[in-house]
Each structure stands twice: as structure tokens, then as C-alpha cells.
Amino acid sequence: MPAKNKQQESKEYVLKMAKENDVRFIRLWFTDILGVLKSFAITIDELEGALNEGMGFDGSSIEGFTRIDESDMIALPDPDTFRLLPWRPTEHNAVARMFCDIYRPDGKPFEGDPRFVLKRNLKKAADLGFTFYVGPELEFFYFKDSKGTEPLDQGGYFDLTPMDAATDLRRDAVLTMEKMGIGIEYSHHEVSPSQHEIDMRYTDALTMADQVMTYRLIVKQTALERGVYATFMPKPVFGINGSGMHVHQSLFKGDKNAFFDPKGQYYLSDIARHYVAGLLKYVPEITAINNQWVNSYKRLVPGYEAPCYIAWARRNRSDLIRVPEYKPGREKATRIELRSPDPATNPYLCFSVMLAAGLKGIEQKLEPPTPVEENIFHMSPEERTKKGINTLPGSLAEAIALTEKSKLVKETLGEHVFESFIENKKIEWDKYRLHVSQWELDRYLPIL
Numbered sequence: 001m002p003a004k005n006k007q008q009e010s011k012e013y014v015l016k017m018a019k020e021n022d023v024r025f026i027r028l029w030f031t032d033i034l035g036v037l038k039s040f041a042i043t044i045d046e047l048e049g050a051l052n053e054g055m056g057f058d059g060s061s062i063e064g065f066t067r068i069d070e071s072d073m074i075a076l077p078d079p080d081t082f083r084l085l086p087w088r089p090t091e092h093n094a095v096a097r098m099f100c101d102i103y104r105p106d107g108k109p110f111e112g113d114p115r116f117v118l119k120r121n122l123k124k125a126a127d128l129g130f131t132f133y134v135g136p137e138l139e140f141f142y143f144k145d146s147k148g149t150e151p152l153d154q155g156g157y158f159d160l161t162p163m164d165a166a167t168d169l170r171r172d173a174v175l176t177m178e179k180m181g182i183g184i185e186y187s188h189h190e191v192s193p194s195q196h197e198i199d200m201r202y203t204d205a206l207t208m209a210d211q212v213m214t215y216r217l218i219v220k221q222t223a224l225e226r227g228v229y230a231t232f233m234p235k236p237v238f239g240i241n242g243s244g245m246h247v248h249q250s251l252f253k254g255d256k257n258a259f260f261d262p263k264g265q266y267y268l269s270d271i272a273r274h275y276v277a278g279l280l281k282y283v284p285e286i287t288a289i290n291n292q293w294v295n296s297y298k299r300l301v302p303g304y305e306a307p308c309y310i311a312w313a314r315r316n317r318s319d320l321i322r323v324p325e326y327k328p329g330r331e332k333a334t335r336i337e338l339r340s341p342d343p344a345t346n347p348y349l350c351f352s353v354m355l356a357a358g359l360k361g362i363e364q365k366l367e368p369p370t371p372v373e374e375n376i377f378h379m380s381p382e383e384r385t386k387k388g389i390n391t392l393p394g395s396l397a398e399a400i401a402l403t404e405k406s407k408l409v410k411e412t413l414g415e416h417v418f419e420s421f422i423e424n425k426k427i428e429w430d431k432y433r434l435h436v437s438q439w440e441l442d443r444y445l446p447i448l
Helices: 003-020 044-053 114-127 167-179 205-225 270-290 347-363 381-386 396-404 407-413 415-434 438-444
Strands: 023-031 037-043 055-058 072-077 094-103 131-143 184-189 195-200 229-231 245-253 336-338
Touching: 003 023, 003 044, 003 094, 023 044, 023 072, 023 114, 037 044, 037 055, 037 205, 044 055, 044 072, 094 114, 114 131, 114 205, 114 347, 114 407, 131 205, 131 347, 167 184, 167 195, 167 205, 195 205, 205 229, 205 347, 245 270, 245 347, 270 336, 270 347, 270 396, 270 407, 270 415, 347 407, 396 415, 407 415
Parallel strands: 023 094
Antiparallel strands: 023 037, 055 072, 072 094, 131 195, 131 229, 131 245, 184 195, 245 336
């Protein structure tokens, strides 16, 4: 079927569904460069025009978008992302949402749109014959409110006891996600008190990036409805595990998993090994994208299951990259897992830089080092040096310094997003650097 006919069919489907469900308002969603969800609403009378021509808005106040003298932007809804919002009325005067691609008034895609950045990188993979699939595992905390970190329970990993007070909260979130077309595989209590995880079924990277944005809103929305607060802050509580977003990923050629080789080590193909090697080589440069907040680096420290050492293996959860073996030898289940990203990243940019690093490894036919199955956290610095195990950047400042010099990241994000992102993060680091914390007062005031 020609693309134009399919697109017209999708638009007609949206108009039909909107009429059948008595939709009165449609929220148009997009993100800024930091991955913050933005939205404005249109009425049903504007829907057909929006689908055909987009809706104009002022982009000058959106982080990393445009200067005031070039502020006009067009939001063009993607009809494939039309969904009813279950937490709004659904029988009368219903509310729907659609993700948008952002364009300039001259009809050209806006290079500062993170969704466009991902689509551009996915096209590079497609030109090589690949479809990029991802399955992120987002962890988060429930707290009594947004003013502190008082937990709801003292439960632990996979607990199913009265201590897991958030069972109903997770159920509400899962049911809401499913109503919005998001496939869910697992939900469970995580390691730390009041920490939880809901895992989405893997899908193509663009669909998944949209789903991550939806997932984060739903978790917060369903928590709010029960009078509690959900946060994706990477390390909200000192002394316990922070929240990660382990990203399972694979490349397919048609229905064939390009990562699978029945005779390869860990059942990995040459393409998979080159991909892993690319991630290992370039991960220091992309860490500022995957872990973009000052707080992100409070999580990436030894001893709390967060990978801070650059190595790979199969069973070892202290490694940066893991090859899951739940279904060894099963072609479609063969994948690799990058464990460093956190759930407060911008998923469009995060998936873009991971893919770019992996593709660069394939292009350069890089070979990964020997897998490290020992627990790296228990090694001495001398042992790690002997094995050639380096570390991720230890702070946002270190990460930004590496990213700023990265040709790979600049090429992947495009100059507009690259420059805006670096500028924003330098400002964040300066504000943090100038702040006098309670720790400093407690430590130094009595003795200096």
C-alpha cells in the first residue's frame, strides 16, 4: 500500500474514533531536549485541520527549541499515536492525545525536535537493513508526598507481603497503560523500600520512546489519584539503590534477529559483538545523554547494583552490558542489556546515541574485550587496571566534558540539539557547583 494512502487511512481512522468516542479535546504532546513532556489542547473542531496542516505554536519558551526571533513552530500530530486518556472522562466529552512531530513554518522538520533526532537515526539503521528494538526497564519510587522521601513500605525485591503497600498503585498504572495500548510484561517491587518496576514488552524504538513518555506520566498520574507521589529521580535516598532504566536492545533484519547466531558465544552474532564493542567504546561519550542530571551520578557509584565500570558479561549484574540468558538459544530473545541509563533521561536522545554507538561498532568491526564474569565491585583498583576495566564519568561535569568533544554525539544529535544540550547542562552544573549543601555545613562548620 502506498505510504500516502496509508497515511490518509490513519487520519480517517482518527476522525472516526474521535467521533465514536465523543472526543471533545485532543492534547498534542511533544518533548523538549531534556525529555520534559509538553502539551497543548485543541478542540475536536480543529482536529481535521491539525492532521492535515498541523497547529502553530510559540516555541521560544520551550527548552532548547528556538530563539525569540524565530519562535513560530508547527506541531503535526502522528495519527498512529491517537489514544484516549483513561483518567479523563471516557463516555462523554472524552479527551485523547497524539504525539507530534515539530516542523518549521516552511515545512522542514525542526532539527531541535528530539523525536525527529530519533527518526533520523532510525533511518540510518533502516538504510543498513536494520530495525532497532528496545525494551527498557524503568524503576521508580513511591513516596508519601513530593516534599520528602518518606516511603510507603519497607519491602524488598519481588516482595508480595503486606509490606508492599503499592500493589494497588502498580495495578492501577499497569491497567491504565494497557488501556493506552502499551504492552506490559512484568510489574514488581524492586530492591529498595518503596521502589518499583513495571516492564514494557519490547517494540521498535520510536514507539517505545513515545511509550516511555506516556509511562512516566501514567505512573505519576495514578499515584496522584491515590494521594501519593511517584518519582523517577535517579537517586532520591542516600544509602540505598537508586533507580535505573536498563535498556534491552537488538537489531532485526525483517523477521530475523541480526544479534542471533546459534554457534556464537552467548549465541551472539558478529554483528552483536561489534555492536557491544561500539557501546563499550563510546559509552563515556554518551553518558551525559543517558544520565543527564547532577543527581544521576549519585546513583552511578559502586555497591548499589548500578554499573559504573565499563565491562560486559552474561550473568554478571555488576557489568555495564549484560547478555540475558533467560531463553538461551531462542532467536528472538537474544539481545544485549545496557544498564547505565536512568529513567529520567530523554528516551528519544538516549535511544539515538545507543544506536549510533552500536552502529559505529558494526561499521568499524570493533571487537569487544574478554567478558568479565567476576564481581567487579569486589576487585581492587590494581585488578581492574590489569583487566583494562575503566569507569564511567563520575560527575555531570566529567560527562559533559567528554560529550562536548564527541564527534559521534554531535553527529547523532545534530548541531542544534547538541549545542543546546551542552549549554543547558553546563548551566545546571554551575548552579550545583555554587550551592552550599547541608552536608558541607554539617561537615565543615563545626571545625573550620
